[in-house]
Amino acid sequence: MTETRPGGHGAPHRPTTPGTGEAPIDPPEELVVAPPRIPVRDERTRAFVEEWRNASYNCYSSGHKFCREVCPVMQVTRNESWTPTAFHANVVAMEKGELDVADIAADYVNCTQCGACELRCPNTLFTGDFYRFRTRTVDVVKAVRALAVDSGVHQPGWQRWNLRTDERTHEPVLGDTPVSQEHVRDWADGLDLPVGGETILFVDCEAAFYRTAVPRAVAQLLTAAGVEFGLMGEQWCCGGPAAEMGYRAQAERFARHNLDDWRAGGVKRVLVLDPHDYITFTEDYPAYFGADFDIEVVLVVELLAELIRDGRLTPSVPVERTITYHDPCRLNKRKGVWAEPREILRAIPGLVFNDVDRVTQWSYCSGGGGGLPVEKPELTAAISARRLDQAAALEVDTLVSACPWSERPLSEAGEARAIDVVDIHELLAESLGITVGGSRGAAGDRTGGCGGGSCGCAGTGGADR
Known part of the structure; x- marks a missing residue:
């Protein structure tokens, strides 16, 4: 039977300290080390x-x-x-x-x-x-x-976002735009682009449904240079955002669909305009499929710089802007692509290019990656505002980017500072006298998320349908 002290309410008797007959002094409560909590380890x-x-x-x-x-x-x-x-x-x-x-x-x-x-x-x-x-x-x-x-x-915004992506095979990126397989090629209306071929242009969800001026510029630039390409038969989201948010099985399923579509159409080369797709196709897809993934992946910015060097594109229309360049993180930091975008910008007449040391770019970010805008749009907005402050210090009127996903939060931050945010592909097309058409997106439609409508994620803006 357990011995108890008077008034101890069943507390065990404390043994005396040897040689003194006195009970030991309790250590201060803050110094008591609790036994480690061992969680269930599956x-x-x-x-x-x-x-x-x-x-x-x-x-x-x-x-x-x-x-x-x-x-x-x-x-x-x-x-x-x-x-x-x-x-x-x-x-x-x-x-x-x-x-x-x-x-x-x-x-x-x-x-x-x-x-x-x-x-x-x-x-x-x-x-x-x-x-x-x-x-x-x-x-x-x-x-x-x-x-x-x-x-x-699960994080609630990410879970809803990926459920909607799974339902529509595309990310729910905009309120009033119908995001579905039936509309994934709407951006190309009037451009008379074929479906299929050995080389296809992959257009990410943000550009296909929201910043449609970007893929339209890319398509017309490639056509002007004599590059032959087509569009996918049935393009789904690349799966990269799902993988970044932790929905790996969904990402692999989307990747398998796209790869099967490419193989069925005889595709050997994929042109990508978005750095996020470039990361996905050059890192995630090889990890999923190993040696079976033998598709050549070409970044459009690098291709355009090559076409300018070869004289197949010659910018000649002056563009009167004072600019600086925003290095997309997935190009500069993760892929080391920084020279080619600057090569393109310096080939455009009329630009005053206030560049910064490229090494300092590792501290600049739009906040538009990694699913952050979906779950925490307020953090994305704060990061973009900080990036625009850096641009404003250079006394520019335009911030040029090469990433559609960065351009939405940067555009919203730029409005408050009277700084325009323009995609590099659009700027090059302007200097070649190409009328792009399409939409550059509207700041304020979404600060991350997917519109805040039926999707119900953390974003704000118009209804998502």
Whole structure:
């Protein structure tokens, strides 16, 4: 029977300290270390920790936090829980049994997957060349998000967004535009483009349904240069955004559909105008299909620079603007594509180009990537506003981008500063005397999300139907 102290209400008797006959002194409450909370560890979590522990220890054990100041989310929130270091520390804590994915999933919303932290990390800068090691924060974020979804832990905006994407085979990017398979080629009305062929142009959802002036400019530029291409027979979303939000099975299913469509049509080369598609086709699809993915992927910006060098495109109409260039994160930071867009801009007569040192671009971001606009549009707006402040300091009237997904939040931020946001493909078409047509989108229709209508995500704006 348990011995109790008087008045102890059943509390066990405390033994005396040897040699004194006195009870030991209780330690201060704040120094009492609770036993570790060991969550239920299913096979899925064990496999995740085994795969990512070394990558996270390489970050966590180094102690460096240089990545914080180039993180666009950290720049506007100063929240230490949303830093790259914290993202890796959480994985270490999961291995120790201190945390489970349900405890941390919401933190991983706060990442645009821009890759700036990976470039700034000393493990990449100082040992990467020698050890062939690059800090993999973007991959860790994607893996945690996938683990959360597979474990039944969803973020409401992302879940609704991907349900709508699954229903329509395209992302619900705009309120009043019917987003469906039947309308995916509406942007090309009047351009007389064929369907199929060895080379096809893939147009992402944002450009196909919202910023339709961009694909129209691209198509007419390629036609003017004599590049033969067609459109997909049945184009679905590339699946990249679903993968970035953690819906990996859906992303792979969409990828399989697109690859099957390409093979059925004899496609050998895919032209892409959007950096997000470029990342998806050059990184995700090879990971899904391995050696079976033998499609050549060509970035349109690089192709256009080549066509200018070869004399097949000669910009001659002056464009009287004072500009600077916004490096899309997925081109400059993650793919090292920075020279070709500048080559194009410097070939356009009439432009006053106030460029900045490209190395500093690792701290600039539109906030439009990684699903952030869908779940936290207010953070995207704050990041875009900061980016426009940097442009305004250069006394420009135009910010040029090469990414349709960045141009919506940047346009909204630009309105307040009287700075126009123009896509580089549109600007080149103007200098070639091409009348583009189509829509450049309307700032204010959506600050992230999908319109805030029937989709019900966190975005604001017109009804989504």
